[in-house]
Amino acid sequence: MTGAAEARETRISEGSQAVTPPKTTTAENVVPGPVHGRRSAPPVQKPTRAEAEAAVRTLLRWAGDDPNREGLLGTPDRVVRSYEEFFAGYGEDPMELLARTFEETDGYDEMVVLKGIRFESHCEHHMVPIIGKAHVAYLPRKRVVGISKLARVVEAYAKRLQIQEKMTAQIANSIDEVLQPLGVAVVVEATHQCMTTRGVHKPGVTMVTSRMLGAFRDDDKTRREFLSMIGNPSSSMEA
Ligand SMILES: Nc1nc2c(ncn2[C@@H]2O[C@H](COP(=O)(O)OP(=O)(O)OP(=O)(O)O)[C@@H](O)[C@H]2O)c(=O)[nH]1
Numbered sequence: 001m002t003g004a005a006e007a008r009e010t011r012i013s014e015g016s017q018a019v020t021p022p023k024t025t026t027a028e029n030v031v032p033g034p035v036h037g038r039r040s041a042p043p044v045q046k047p048t049r050a051e052a053e054a055a056v057r058t059l060l061r062w063a064g065d066d067p068n069r070e071g072l073l074g075t076p077d078r079v080v081r082s083y084e085e086f087f088a089g090y091g092e093d094p095m096e097l098l099a100r101t102f103e104e105t106d107g108y109d110e111m112v113v114l115k116g117i118r119f120e121s122h123c124e125h126h127m128v129p130i131i132g133k134a135h136v137a138y139l140p141r142k143r144v145v146g147i148s149k150l151a152r153v154v155e156a157y158a159k160r161l162q163i164q165e166k167m168t169a170q171i172a173n174s175i176d177e178v179l180q181p182l183g184v185a186v187v188v189e190a191t192h193q194c195m196t197t198r199g200v201h202k203p204g205v206t207m208v209t210s211r212m213l214g215a216f217r218d219d220d221k222t223r224r225e226f227l228s229m230i231g232n233p234s235s236s237m238e239a
């Protein structure tokens with residue numbers, strides 16, 4: 001699919017303990033890179049848990065605090081466990097999540113919409129939360145997928161370091177590639193804490209991104225039906 005063939009819209013609306021990575025590569029510390037479509041990113045060399053905890057202690061000192069004071073002793077362990085949760089998506093293969101489909105033999109040919117899928121992600125520039133909702137629709141071509149799998153695909157991409165445009169495209173492209181439906185639509189609306197709690201400090205700003213493929217891109221009526229089903233995206237955001 002070429003760039004011209006993809007309709008994508010983005011709008012913003014109001015409303016010293018150095019950690020040295022291991023020099024040798026072993027089967028234990030090399031993990032496959034994130035899976036994007038059919039291709040995987042290059043493998044990354046994963047540090048040990050002790051190295052990750054040492055990095056947290058370094059950041060605590062960078063913040064100006066003493067990692068050895070009582071209240072902070074358990075913090076490196078907690079942060080590393082939090083990271084396992086925040087970034088669990090690197091261990092998921094979204095294509096595999098969608099692989100189990102069911103043949104729809106009774107002629108259901110209307111769009112399937114899963115709206116308001118709340119997600120928590122982290123921006124790849126500042127590593128602070130992006131919190132929002134995704135609305136996902138597809139127009140089946142004989143095969144349908146278990147509806148929870150659409151939410152799982154959102155999760156698999158959200159639980160990685162992201163920019164919103166990329167996440168929106170990845171969700172749509174995965175569904176398109178595996179289900180080969182007549183069309184896919186994804187709208188993502190989110191607040192970026194790198195804009196609200198730091199930097200420009202603009203609370204209440206929502207970023208809305210969309211990716212329309214197939215019938216949702218080519219047919220105004222289908223696209224309008226989807227957009228009216230999800231309502232006015234930014235108006236449904238929490239402050
Ligand atoms: N397009 C896009 N930009 C994002 C996203 N998340 C964060 N950003 C922006 O990424 C940009 C990074 O800009 P830089 O100038 O490199 O970083 P910075 O000095 O921290 O910039 P400020 O955030 O303006 O303080 C900022 O403008 C962020 O608002 C996203 O999902 N999509």
Ligand SMILES: [Zn+2]
Pocket residue numbers: 123124125126127128192194195
């Ligand atoms: Zn950011």
